[in-house]
Amino acid sequence: MVYDMLIPSIPVIVGYLSTFILFRRGLIRKSLHVNIWNFVIGVAFLISGGAGFLLMVLMEIGVKLPISPQLLYWHIELGITLALVTVFHFHTYWKTSRTMFGLKRRPRI
Amino acid sequence: MKERLISALASIPIVAAMTMSGACAATCPYGMVNDPYPGQCSRYIDINVDGICDFSQATATASDQGASTTYSDPQSSENSGSAGFDVHLEDGNNVSSLHDDGFAFDNGQVHSDGTGYFILPVSILLISAYLFTHYLFSKGIINRQRHRRFWNLFVTAGYLGTGVTGVLLIFIINLGVRTVLNPNITFLHAELAILMVVGTMIHIHLYWKPFKKIFKVLFNLKSYSNKKKHEKVPRLSE
Numbered sequence: 001m002v003y004d005m006l007i008p009s010i011p012v013i014v015g016y017l018s019t020f021i022l023f024r025r026g027l028i029r030k031s032l033h034v035n036i037w038n039f040v041i042g043v044a045f046l047i048s049g050g051a052g053f054l055l056m057v058l059m060e061i062g063v064k065l066p067i068s069p070q071l072l073y074w075h076i077e078l079g080i081t082l083a084l085v086t087v088f089h090f091h092t093y094w095k096t097s098r099t100m101f102g103l104k105r106r107p108r109i
Numbered sequence: 110m111k112e113r114l115i116s117a118l119a120s121i122p123i124v125a126a127m128t129m130s131g132a133c134a135a136t137c138p139y140g141m142v143n144d145p146y147p148g149q150c151s152r153y154i155d156i157n158v159d160g161i162c163d164f165s166q167a168t169a170t171a172s173d174q175g176a177s178t179t180y181s182d183p184q185s186s187e188n189s190g191s192a193g194f195d196v197h198l199e200d201g202n203n204v205s206s207l208h209d210d211g212f213a214f215d216n217g218q219v220h221s222d223g224t225g226y227f228i229l230p231v232s233i234l235l236i237s238a239y240l241f242t243h244y245l246f247s248k249g250i251i252n253r254q255r256h257r258r259f260w261n262l263f264v265t266a267g268y269l270g271t272g273v274t275g276v277l278l279i280f281i282i283n284l285g286v287r288t289v290l291n292p293n294i295t296f297l298h299a300e301l302a303i304l305m306v307v308g309t310m311i312h313i314h315l316y317w318k319p320f321k322k323i324f325k326v327l328f329n330l331k332s333y334s335n336k337k338k339h340e341k342v343p344r345l346s347e
Contacts, residue, residue, distance in 0.1 A: 002282075002283050003279050003282065003283060005279065005283075031322075031326055032326060032327075035322065035323045035326040035327055036327065038319070038320075038323045039323050039327055042323070045309055049302070049305065049306050049309065052302055052306075053302070053306055055139070056226055056228060056299055056302070057228065059138045059139075059226075060226060060228060064136075064137070064138070064139065064140030065140065066140065068139040068140045068141070069139055069140065069141045071139075072139050072150065076275075076279060079272075079275050080276075080279070082272075083268075083272040083275065083276060086268050086272060096261075099258075100258050100261050100262060100265070
């Protein structure tokens, strides 16, 4: 079994660039662009994180469901999406992120 | 008292791992049957060199002591069913050279069957820490910005760690790489995932208003109180 890395990543990259360009050209509001990607990160987290957490709990209690291999597959595929969208999330909230990491320059007095 | 409780909870998975039998550890934790090379997870192990993960086989043989062993190329057997070429190895030493030394760490004695991930202790610890900082914030001991920054850093660490180890695991699985570090990376991935999941819940709680706004903006969903307000107050544009 080999996992696809391009299928879950290319649509996300193209989608983010599309909404970003549309927002920069003033065709859509910033709130729409931001909320679309907040929603995507939420869904990716829910599926990937949820499946992963469920698998871990099942392993802890020693239960093997027939859908466990499928859960593992979707956990990984959506995990790739989640990793990418997390990067975009930092890009969207870059100003806040800079402050959080202490990278923001303080104005000279 | 709380520390005692946490240490007692933390010791449960260790005791479970120590008392775990070898037969229990030698089954696929995901319930997969005849999982071919390179396997669906980083626990792929193939002692009998038949190109199928031993954990996923009902009768996996764990003996590589024999003088003659048949080796089927996993890649070719994946592509053409079981029609892989056979290589007969006469020397037992050569057989052992097919496996890396890390096998001993990857034989499912500690982590491979899922026990020892400390879900409860780590989750309880994180939630307790959040409740503590939330209490400090509500009492005015720490400000909102510091409180948020602290938990944002935690959730970032969780995402970064889970993401990096996850991508690393995909490469390990896709390329069929087997190293001593495989079970450690899986363990680290699972532990950081707990931090990520609990951290995300905390993140949503910290940013509850922007979270609700997602549904308002995308699906035009408004809460009952807001709807009533809009019904009462006439729009300025009208």
